Amino acid sequence: MLRALVLLLLLANAGFWAWRHSWLEPLHGVIGARPEGEREPERLSLQVDPDRIRLIPAEAASMPASAPASAEPAAAASAPAATACLEVGPYSVAELAVAEAAVKAALPDAGWSERELTTTWWVAMGPFAETEQLQKKREELKRRSIAPELASAAPGSAPLLVISRHDSRAAADTELATLLERGVRTARVVSATVPQRALRVAQASEAQQATLAALPADKLRGKAFTPCPADTL
Known part of the structure; x- marks a missing residue:
C-alpha cells in the first residue's frame, strides 16, 4: 500500500513537471489550464487596435471639452466692423x-x-444796411478769433454776418449762449429760408x-x- 502511494506521488510530480514545461501542450485544452496562467500571449491577438489605447489621468478625464484655441480669434475676425x-x-x-x-x-x-x-438756424449779427457798420462788426469779431460769413436770410434782404449755422433752434441757442460768455452781446438766432x-x-x-x-x-x-x-x- 505504501509503495503504491509513493509511486502515485512520483507520477503526479512527473506529470506536473511535464505540464509546467509545456510538454503536454496538445492536452492543454483537455486539462483546462495552461502553465502561463493569465499571461498567455495569444490574448494580445484578441485586442482591437491595442496600439491606439491611451491612459488618461482621472482629473483630465473629468474636465469638460473646450473649443479649439483658434475658435475665439476666428469669431472675432468674423464680427462686422x-x-x-x-x-x-x-x-x-x-x-x-x-x-x-x-x-x-x-x-x-x-x-x-x-x-x-428745409429750415436752418443761424447765429448772426445784423442785418447791415451800411457797409461801414458791417465792416466794423466784422473787425470786432475777428479780434475775438471769430470769422463770420456774409449771407442773407432771405432773397433780397440786407446781409448778415453769420457766425454759425445749425439744424435746430436748440443747437443755435446753445451756440449763442457760448458767444455771450465770450463777450459777443449783439448776436441773435435767425431762422433762414435760404x-x-x-x-x-x-x-x-x-x-x-x-x-x-x-x-x-x-x-x-x-x-x-x-x-x-x-x-x-
Whole structure:
C-alpha cells in the first residue's frame, strides 16, 4: 500500500513537471489550464487596435471639452466692423460743391449723399444796411478769433454776418449762449429760408471716420463731420 502511494506521488510530480514545461501542450485544452496562467500571449491577438489605447489621468478625464484655441480669434475676425453715420453742413449749393470735392478726393468710394434742410438756424449779427457798420462788426469779431460769413436770410434782404449755422433752434441757442460768455452781446438766432444742404456719409467705416475727421476745416468751409441727427436716420 505504501509503495503504491509513493509511486502515485512520483507520477503526479512527473506529470506536473511535464505540464509546467509545456510538454503536454496538445492536452492543454483537455486539462483546462495552461502553465502561463493569465499571461498567455495569444490574448494580445484578441485586442482591437491595442496600439491606439491611451491612459488618461482621472482629473483630465473629468474636465469638460473646450473649443479649439483658434475658435475665439476666428469669431472675432468674423464680427462686422463698426460703422457710423456722419454729416457735415449746412451748406449753400455753392458751398456744398466745395465740401463734396474734398470728400471725393479723400474717400472716392465713401458713398456720400445730400440731405436737403428745409429750415436752418443761424447765429448772426445784423442785418447791415451800411457797409461801414458791417465792416466794423466784422473787425470786432475777428479780434475775438471769430470769422463770420456774409449771407442773407432771405432773397433780397440786407446781409448778415453769420457766425454759425445749425439744424435746430436748440443747437443755435446753445451756440449763442457760448458767444455771450465770450463777450459777443449783439448776436441773435435767425431762422433762414435760404435752401441749405448737408453732406452725409451714412455708413462710414472706422477707417473712413478717421479720414473724415482729419479733413482740414478750410476744405469743409470751416465745418466738421459730426454724428447724423437722430431724427433724420
